[in-house]
Amino acid sequence: MKRKLAVLLAGTMVMASLVGCGGSDAASTETAAPAEETAEEAPAEEAAEEAPAEEAAGDTIKVGFAQVGHESDWRAANTQNYQDTFSAANGYELSFVDADNDNAVQLEAVRTFIQQEMDYICIAPIETAGWDTVLQEAQDAGIPVLIVDRSVDADPSLYETQIGCDMVLEGETAGNWLAEYLNGEAANILVIEGTVGASATLGRTEGFNKVAAEHSEWTILDSQSGDFTQAGGQEVMESFIKSYSDFNVVVCQNDNEAYGAMDAMDAAGITYGVDGDVIIISYDATHDGLQYTLDGKINCNVECNPLQAEFAADVIQKLEAGEAIDPVTVVVDQAFVAPGITSQYATTMTQEVLDGRAY
Ligand code: GYE
Numbered sequence: 566m567k568r569k570l571a572v573l574l575a576g577t578m579v580m581a582s583l584v585g586c587g588g589s590d591a592a593s594t595e596t597a598a599p600a601e602e603t604a605e606e607a608p609a610e611e612a613a614e615e616a617p618a619e620e621a622a623g624d625t626i627k628v629g630f631a632q633v634g635h636e637s638d639w640r641a642a643n644t645q646n647y648q649d650t651f652s653a654a655n656g657y658e659l660s661f662v663d664a665d666n667d668n669a670v671q672l673e674a675v676r677t678f679i680q681q682e683m684d685y686i687c688i689a690p691i692e693t694a695g696w697d698t699v700l701q702e703a704q705d706a707g708i709p710v711l712i713v714d715r716s717v718d719a720d721p722s723l724y725e726t727q728i729g730c731d732m733v734l735e736g737e738t739a740g741n742w743l744a745e746y747l748n749g750e751a752a753n754i755l756v757i758e759g760t761v762g763a764s765a766t767l768g769r770t771e772g773f774n775k776v777a778a779e780h781s782e783w784t785i786l787d788s789q790s791g792d793f794t795q796a797g798g799q800e801v802m803e804s805f806i807k808s809y810s811d812f813n814v815v816v817c818q819n820d821n822e823a824y825g826a827m828d829a830m831d832a833a834g835i836t837y838g839v840d841g842d843v844i845i846i847s848y849d850a851t852h853d854g855l856q857y858t859l860d861g862k863i864n865c866n867v868e869c870n871p872l873q874a875e876f877a878a879d880v881i882q883k884l885e886a887g888e889a890i891d892p893v894t895v896v897v898d899q900a901f902v903a904p905g906i907t908s909q910y911a912t913t914m915t916q917e918v919l920d921g922r923a924y
Pocket of ligand 1: 640715819848
């Protein structure tokens with residue numbers, strides 16, 4: 566009881582949003598239940614005593630964002646987008662932590678946000694696993710959590726919502742495009758995966774492998790993590806080149822890995838892209854990745870849109886207003902292919918498409 570009361574006194578504004586939300590949305594009612602119980606159990610006059618002070622300080626919404634790191638161009642664009650959206654001018658105080666791809670640092674950041682009594686916590690989880698305890702701690706503290714970009718394997722009642730791209734679909738799109746492009750030709754495939762245990766890695770791998778399983782003429786020779794970095798992509802590709810002499814497809818699970826893989830192939834005299842021996846598939850479709858696609862160096866680039874902060878802000882504003890929120894928001898992607906390729910799964914790159922890309 567003592568803990569519950571402390572929770573109530575610490576977050577009048579948060580509690581109000583949860584109660585309001587619970588009243589209007591079935592999915593969120595469940596999520597908000599512990600905080601609502603807290604409200605009901607606490608003596609009304611004690612809550613009233615504390616409320617005015619909390620409300621006076623409550624005009625600015627305090628958001629803690631535990632970001633993965635700064636491993637890629639995608640991540641840089643995503644971070645910038647959060648900083649622009651959750652600005653003081655927009656009524657927010659954003660506390661930003663770059664976890665540098667370290668799970669322990671990310672967990673610690675979330676615990677610090679809980680201690681600091683943030684109004685909301687956004688987590689872009691490095692890995693899917695290991696979140697139950699800290700999410701429970703946030704819920705016990707009455708702080709709504711938004712899982713953003715990647716997903717977690719925790720009980721969904723421990724967080725408000727998940728916002729991100731459909732990584733499995735991205736993998737399927739890459740696979741479907743390859744099948745269409747090869748049209749029955751054999752493929753010896755090397756995969757440079759993203760960070761081990763990340764939903765972006767797991768989903769893209771699952772989706773691609775699902776299509777690969779339908780093609781007995783395809784062989785996945787090897788699949789290693791390049792940790793979503795350019796250096797990682799280069800290192801993995803260099804080791805692939807030492808081990809395999811007969812491959813015609815390299816799948817890079819993000820653009821930065823593709824840049825590293827291209828450097829490694831350049832150094833080894835291996836040609837790639839529309840005029841080369843090796844087909845390159847990449848993910849993200851960031852500006853530079855699309856430049857390489859326009860140049861015909863990357864054959865197919867499956868988009869993952871990093872501009873997701875608006876969706877998070879929308880959820881927070883709805884919770885503040887006591888409105889219903891969606892338990893899941895899928896950020897819609899498309900795929901792009903090099904000039905000269907036409908595909909039912911992707912848009913053929915043009916200078917105009919590239920000029921329209923802000924990140
Ligand atoms: O593809 C990669 C980044 O989680 C979707 O993380 C994101 C991935 C993105 O490092 O570039």
